[in-house]
Amino acid sequence: MKQATLQVNGMSCQHCVNSIEKAVKEIGGSARVDLQNNSVSVEYDDSKLSLDAIKEAIEEQGYDIA
Numbered sequence: 190m191k192q193a194t195l196q197v198n199g200m201s202c203q204h205c206v207n208s209i210e211k212a213v214k215e216i217g218g219s220a221r222v223d224l225q226n227n228s229v230s231v232e233y234d235d236s237k238l239s240l241d242a243i244k245e246a247i248e249e250q251g252y253d254i255a
């Protein structure tokens with residue numbers, strides 16, 4: 190498993206947390222959002238998923254990755 194922490198702009202409430210966590214889960218990874226630090230910690234199997242794919246899934250929800 191690989192881990193990474195992304196700085197994500199535009200998250201403001203529980204809805205944002207849910208949509209990001211759900212989007213990453215749907216492609217097979219897991220995400221934990223820290224609203225206070227505007228960060229998202231992700232964990233994924235890099236034989237199946239790339240960090241770029243995770244970033245794309247988050248961006249598709251309407252958030253900017255710093």
Ligand SMILES: [Cu+2]
Nearest residue numbers: 201202204205
């Ligand atoms: Cu929100």
